[in-house]
Amino acid sequence: MTLNPSTYRHHYPSPAPSPPHEFNHTTGTAANSIAVLASSRAVLVGRLTAATIVISQTTGKITSIFHSVLQASDFPPGTDYTDHSPHILLPGLVDAHVHLNEPGRTEWEGFWTGTRAAAFGGVTTVIDMPLNAIPPTTTVAGLKEKVQAAQGKCWVDVGFYGGIVPGNPTELRPLVQEGVRGFKGFLIDSGVPEFPAVSSTDIALAMAALADEPTTLMFHAETIPPIADSVGDDVQQSLPPLAPIGPLDEYATFLASRPSSFETYAIAEILSLAHIAPNLPLHIVHLSAIEAIPLLREAIAKGVNITAETCFHYLSLAAESVHNGDTRHKCCPPIRSQSNQDGLWEELMQDGGCIKTVVSDHSPCTPNLKLLPSSITNAQNNIVAGLEDGKGDFFSAWGGVSSVGLGLSILWTEGQRHGISIEDVVKWCCKNTAKQVGLENEKGDLALGFDGDVAIFDDEGCFEVGEEAMLFRNKCSPYQGMMLQGVVKETWVRGQRIWNREGSGFGKGVPRGKLLLERRT
Numbered sequence: 001m002t003l004n005p006s007t008y009r010h011h012y013p014s015p016a017p018s019p020p021h022e023f024n025h026t027t028g029t030a031a032n033s034i035a036v037l038a039s040s041r042a043v044l045v046g047r048l049t050a051a052t053i054v055i056s057q058t059t060g061k062i063t064s065i066f067h068s069v070l071q072a073s074d075f076p077p078g079t080d081y082t083d084h085s086p087h088i089l090l091p092g093l094v095d096a097h098v099h100l101n102e103p104g105r106t107e108w109e110g111f112w113t114g115t116r117a118a119a120f121g122g123v124t125t126v127i128d129m130p131l132n133a134i135p136p137t138t139t140v141a142g143l144k145e146k147v148q149a150a151q152g153k154c155w156v157d158v159g160f161y162g163g164i165v166p167g168n169p170t171e172l173r174p175l176v177q178e179g180v181r182g183f184k185g186f187l188i189d190s191g192v193p194e195f196p197a198v199s200s201t202d203i204a205l206a207m208a209a210l211a212d213e214p215t216t217l218m219f220h221a222e223t224i225p226p227i228a229d230s231v232g233d234d235v236q237q238s239l240p241p242l243a244p245i246g247p248l249d250e251y252a253t254f255l256a257s258r259p260s261s262f263e264t265y266a267i268a269e270i271l272s273l274a275h276i277a278p279n280l281p282l283h284i285v286h287l288s289a290i291e292a293i294p295l296l297r298e299a300i301a302k303g304v305n306i307t308a309e310t311c312f313h314y315l316s317l318a319a320e321s322v323h324n325g326d327t328r329h330k331c332c333p334p335i336r337s338q339s340n341q342d343g344l345w346e347e348l349m350q351d352g353g354c355i356k357t358v359v360s361d362h363s364p365c366t367p368n369l370k371l372l373p374s375s376i377t378n379a380q381n382n383i384v385a386g387l388e389d390g391k392g393d394f395f396s397a398w399g400g401v402s403s404v405g406l407g408l409s410i411l412w413t414e415g416q417r418h419g420i421s422i423e424d425v426v427k428w429c430c431k432n433t434a435k436q437v438g439l440e441n442e443k444g445d446l447a448l449g450f451d452g453d454v455a456i457f458d459d460e461g462c463f464e465v466g467e468e469a470m471l472f473r474n475k476c477s478p479y480q481g482m483m484l485q486g487v488v489k490e491t492w493v494r495g496q497r498i499w500n501r502e503g504s505g506f507g508k509g510v511p512r513g514k515l516l517l518e519r520r521t
Contacts, residue, residue, distance in 0.1 A: 033057040035495050036081040037454055038069045042089035043426045044446050051089060055452030060494025062452050084456050087489055088422055091446050092124025092156075092453030094433040097285060097309065097359035098404055100126070100158075103149040104134025109364045109473050111153035114404060115513055116506065117362075117471035119155045119499040121405030122455025122488040125516070126156060127181050127437050130163030131195035132363070138163040138195070139171045140178055147515060154513030155506070156493055157453075159437060161218070165196055169205040173213060179517035181437035182216035184285065187223040187266045188332075191399060203273055211277035214520040216436060218283040221266035221292075222258065222333055244395075249373075251322040251329065254394035258334045260289035267292050274304045283436065284308040286361050288333035290343035296354035307436070309357040310344050312407040316414040317341075317478060325373045325392025328478040331363065332399045345418050348428070357436055358428040360407045363400025367476045371397040402477040406465065408457070410479065412486035422459060438520035452495035461487035 035055045042051035044065065054064035057080075072081040095118060101109040118126050128146070130137035137143050137160055150158060162175040164185035172183065185198045185206065198206070203219075210217055246253040267284060274282060284296070287308040299306055313331065318338040322329045329335055347353040373391040403410065411425060426445075434444025442451050463469060465479045491499040496512050499505065 034063070034075075034079060035452070035492070035497075036070075036072075036075055036079055037089055037456075037492070038081070038083045038085070039087060039089045040069055040085040041087070042446060043091065043423055046423055046427065046431065046445075048088075048421075048423060051446070053089065053446060053452070053454070055454075055492075055495035057495040060452055060496070062446065062448055062450050065446065065448060084489070088457045088459055089446065090122065090422070090455040090457050091426060091430040091444055091450075092455050092491065092493065093122050093408060093429045094125040094127075094437070094439065094444050095123045095360050095362075095404060095407065095429075096127045096357060096433040096436050097311070097361045098126040098128055099132045099361075099363045099400070100128045101132045101364070103145060105132055107366055107473075108132065109362075111150045111158065112155075112511070113471065113473040114362070115153070115155040115158065115511070117405035119405070119491045119493075119506075120469070120471045120488065122408050122457060122491050123405060124156050124451075124453035124455070124491060124493050125159065125434075125439070125443055126404070127159040127161060130161045130184055131190055131192060134194060136163050136165075136195045137161065137175075137180070138165050138168050140174045143175060143178055143180065147517065150515055153511055154515065155498055155511045156491075157443075157451075157514045157516055159439070159516035163195060164198055164202065164206045164217070166198060166202050169202075169209045172206060172209045176210070176213045176215050177519060179519050180215070181439075181516070181520065182218055182283070183210065184218045184220065186220040187269065188220065188262070190220070191332075200269060200273065203270065204276055207273060207277040207280060211280055213280075214438065216281045216283050216438075217277075218285050219266070219270055220286070221270060221284050222262040223266040223269065225261050225265040247324075248395050249325040249392035251319060251324065251326075251394060254330065255319050255334050255336065257395070258332060260291040260336070263287070263289040263292045263333055264295060267295050271295065271299050271304060271306070274299070274306065278303075279305065282306040286311050286314070286333060286359075287344075287355060288314050288336055288340075290340050290347070293343070293347050293354060300354055306354075307356045308354050309359050309436075310348065310355050311359055311361045311401075312403055312410040313361075313401045313478070314344055315341060315348070315358065316410050323376075326376055326478070327370045327372060327392060327394055327397035328376075328476060328480075329401070330370075330394050330397050330399045331361070331401045349418065349420070349424075356428070357432045358407070358411060359433065360404045361400075362402060362404035362472065364402040364472055364474050364476070365398040365400060367474055369398040370476055372476070402470070402472055402474065403479060404472055406469070406477075406479055406484070408455070408488065409463070409484040409486040412459065413484045416485065422457075439516070452492060454490075454492040455488050456490040458487040458489055460485070463487055
C-alpha cells in the first residue's frame with residue numbers, strides 16, 4: 001500500500017502491516033531497535049518501485065513496507081534511517097553454488113574469507129557445496145564436522161548441500177533431517193579422490209532414497225560418451241587417436257577435450273532415470289552447452305521436474321578471448337564459444353526457459369595449482385609466448401573460476417548488451433535461487449516476514465577488479481583487471497549492516513551469519 005508520509009509524522013507509521021512491537025507508544029521511544037531503509041527505487045515482489053522498508057534488528061525480519069519514500073521524521077528519534085535514493089534496494093543475493101573448502105583445504109578458501117567476499121558483492125546467503133572440503137559432506141558426521149568448522153566465521157548466512165557418492169544412499173535421508181538444502185553428484189571424475197563419480201545404479205539408488213523427501217537432487221552433468229574423440233583430463237596420457245589435438249597450453253586443445261556431447265550424454269542419462277522419483281526436483285548445475293537445452297525443454301514439456309542453472313563466467317567469458325596458458329579460465333564444463341554464450345543468454349531471457357538461476361560456482365584453489373606462466377601477472381591478461389616448464393597446462397591445472405562477490409556486477413555489466421532489467425537479476429539470483437534451496441519463504445525477496453537481507457546497489461557506478469575487490473582468499477581470477485558496472489554500496493544481513501563500501505568496510509564488526517540447518521519442508 002502507499003501511505004502519505006505526513007499522516008504519520010513523529011510516530012511509527014501506522015497501521016503497520018505487522019504488529020509494531022519495536023515502538024512503545026506510551027514513552028514514544030524505540031523499545032527495540034529498528035533499521036529503516038528507503039529509496040526511490042527498490043525491487044519488491046519482482047517490481048521496481050519506491051519503498052521504505054522497516055526491519056526489526058531484534059528478529060532480523062522485515063516488519064513493514066511502504067511503497068513510497070518516508071522521511072526520517074516519520075520514525076522515532078534515533079532510528080537508524082537512511083534514504084539511499086537513487087540507489088536500488090535489492091534483496092540480498094542467494095548464491096546457490098559456492099565451494100568454501102573448509103575444513104581440510106582452507107588454504108584454498110574458508111568460511112571467513114569466502115563469506116566476506118560474498119558480502120562485498122551483496123550476497124547475503126551462500127550454499128556450500130559438499131566437495132573440496134575434507135571430509136566431504138556425504139555423511140552426517142561429515143556435515144557435523146563442517147558445521148563445527150563454520151562456527152563464528154560466517155559474515156553471511158550459510159547453508160549446506162549433501163553429496164551423493166557410491167555407497168552412501170543410507171546417509172541421504174539422515175542428511176535431510178540434519179538440514180542440508182539439497183544433494184549433488186558427479187557423473188564424471190570430480191578432481192578430488194574423496195568425492196568419486198556416481199554410476200547410473202548409484203543415481204537410481206539416490207533417487208529412490210530421496211523420492212519423497214523435501215530436497216533437490218543436482219548433478220554435475222558431464223560424462224564420457226561410449227565413443228568419443230577425447231577422455232577429458234586424461235587426454236594428455238593417451239595415445240592416438242585420443243591424443244590431444246594441439247599444445248596443452250592452448251585453450252582450443254582443452255576445449256576440444258570437453259565437447260558439448262559430454263553434457264548432452266550425461267543429461268540424457270539423468271533424464272532416463274527421472275521416472276524413478278517423478279516428484280523429486282532435479283537440477284543441472286553449471287550448464288554450459290547450449291546443445292543440452294532442447295533435451296531439457298523436451299523433458300520439461302513431458303512433465304519431468306527438472307531445472308538448470310548457468311554461471312556468471314559462461315555468460316561473460318568466451319573461448320575466443322582466452323589467451324594461451326591463462327588457466328584462470330579453466331573450469332569444467334568449459335567456457336565455450338561466443339555463439340554458445342549468446343545461446344545461453346537467449347534461453348535465460350525466455351520466460352519459459354529451462355535455465356532458471358545464475359550462480360558463481362566459486363571454485364578456488366591456491367595460485368600454484370593454476371600453473372600460471374610467469375608472463376601472466378596477477379593483474380593482467382598478458383599473452384603467453386609458450387609452455388614454460390609445464391606451466392600454462394590447461395590439463396594439469398586445477399579447474400575452477402573464482403568470482404564469489406563479483407557476480408552481480410559481472411551479470412549487470414554483460415547484461416547491458418542483452419537489455420536485461422534489474423528485476424531480471426533479482427529473479428535469477430535471488431528469488432529463484434532461494435526457491436531452489438527451499439528458502440523462498442524467508443529469502444530472495446523484500447517482503448513482510450522475510451529476512452532483512454538487503455543489497456544497496458549503484459547500477460551506474462563502475463570499478464576495476466583489483467585485489468581490493470577480490471576478498472576471497474587467493475587473488476587469482478579471470479576477472480582481474482576488468483572494468484565492471486554496478487557497485488554494491490552496502491550489504492545488510494537480517495537487519496544488520498555488515499559491509500559499507502563508502503565507510504570502513506567491515507569495520508570492527510563481527511561475523512553475524514547464521515548456519516541454515518532447519519529441515520526443508
